Amino acid sequence: MATVSLHSHSFLLVLFPVILILRHNLAVAGGCQLPPVIFNFGDSNSDTGGLVAGLGYSIVLPYGRSFFRRSTGRLSDGRLVIDFLCQSLNTSLLNPYLDSLVGSKFQNGANFAIVGSSTLPRYVPFALNIQLMQFLHFKSRALELASTSDPLKEMLISDSGFRHALYMIDIGQNDIADSFSKGLSYSRVVKLIPNVISEIKSAIKILYDEGGRKFWVHNTGPLGCLPQKLSMVHSKAFDKHGCLASYNAAAKLFNEGLDHMCRELRTELKEANIVYVDIYAIKYDLIANSNNYAFEKPLMACCGYGGPPYNYNVNITCGNGGFKSCEEGSRFISWDGIHYTETANAIVAMKVLSMQYSTPPTPFHFFCGG
Structure with missing residues (x-):
């Protein structure tokens, strides 16, 4: 199996500014009055196992x-955007809520994101409302133990920790993608978007009612630029960068609604701080200006089967019999046709941390000051 060269020129060229920004944020986060606590809700873009x-x-x-030099359940060759964001705060990477073997007491929060999750239908593992139910159980149990003489209580998140935590939401991509994959027309997919937005709004309001005040909301990326979609959809309606126009148009309408x-909600929930992050703009820029980032084939997967133009075959996917992986993932945006390489994720994280894509412009460590 080919392994990536961490000493490649392109990798270091791209990662150097990321390292600088992480160091800056580590210095700032070092002055946090309270330890950072993060709860994340989402899909494969932020599932850490x-x-x-x-x-x-x-x-x-x-x-x-x-x-990691081993599989950790992340759908990437390395770290995800959420991993880089955690590292910018000098806190541990978020452990999956469901993983009982990681040895974590979840002092810095928990990750409820699961691959394949959507907002609808509800009550289907692991829809957004199921993730919310898991969080409510987690919070109830943590506070219950904290009120006892249990020796573990000093290691648990307190009521104050829950109130000052950051609540991250990164979901909606699968609602749109799955609707298209079921053969729904563009107009029918668009009609479903308000229901998806409503589910996310409901989740934020539930978390607010539970005492949460600080929210970080990612919009969805350009679905029409994913090698998986490009290889499976028989459409000639491409934009100027070779992406599926209808898929991206639906993603942009979803993002406008979000x-x-x-x-x-900023008006309705008077005490809430809600930051909206334009992930779409960041990711589309990687495609449109791939040469600026030393990416060779922006619409081709590093790990897959079939070769150019997309290297994606639904029957021979990354990690499953017959696949091939590129020598250097640092030269690719897409890792497996759906998810990004660590290098691409690092650039996305760097741009998120820059505050240029956040509304209102807000440093990522804004929530950890107490």
């Missing part, structure tokens, strides 16, 4: 090869 822990699903090397919802 929940699918493997929850369903026993097998995710094997080369997943995880470039940083942005509007965040604006509404």
